[in-house]
Amino acid sequence: AISLARIGSSGINAEYGYTNNLSRSKMLYQRQIEVGRLCYIRLGDNAGKTCVIVDLVDQKRLLVDGPHCGLARQVIRLKNLAITDLKVKIARGCKTNVVRAAVTKEDIANKFLQTSLSKKAESKKAKAALGDFDRFKLRVAKTAHNRKIRSAVRKLKKSS
């Protein structure tokens, strides 16, 4: 989802606090993008997996490792990532074994499943997998829901 993708880009993002593109790029080494930060891959072959930042190549690319997801160590463009709040304590450029140990120690995979980013991704996947009957059911539920809201609003308007 487009809203999901640009975590930390322009606009106020309720979960991650106020950040914008400019502040993120200024604080490249300070706040969000740093060694050990957990990222969610939005685009590409490995979309949907999470990975840990191991090192930075330059302003646009990161060396990333995801032993907990079966992701090989590789260079990824920042554009394809969404940065999460979770962080793991590792040294810059450390080996995959070290990353794996740190990730399991802090149980990052489960912590990530509790973030709203992960939940939104899940719901998006579920929505894409809906069959025709499911979509019908969704539509019926939505109209019933909206009807309730609208009638409540109308009652409030009449009384005021």
Add this chain to the structure above:
Amino acid sequence: MKFKCAELKEYEIVGRPLAKNDEKMPVYKMTIFAPDEIVAKSRFWYFLRQLKKVRKVNGEILRQTEMSNTSPTKIKNFGIWVRYDSRSGSHNMYREYRDVSRTGAVTQCYRDMAARHRARPHSIQIMKIETVKAADTKRP
């Protein structure tokens, strides 16, 4: 004229002038960065012709191997010595790139030269490429 869509490949090409009788001919080795084998061979002869009195007609390629990345997950700083033709003459340059592989760095170099100096690939010669330690880089 080289045409690049993806990353370049590194080829090590060994060639020599054809032996007429049983005389020993000198053997020359070059490292060429090219998008594919055929262009690599072509560039090999182009450079060899400039440096030695050998032409493709009078020579043979003994070996051509594609060099693979030594450590694709280790980020390195590369110093590249380039020679290129600008609109008004030929210049030497030293440029640094940070990348994971030699081929990646050289590809970046070509793109960079095109962007900053409008240099087309046919007018760029990669003279030397070396891994530089972070402490020794010109730009920190």
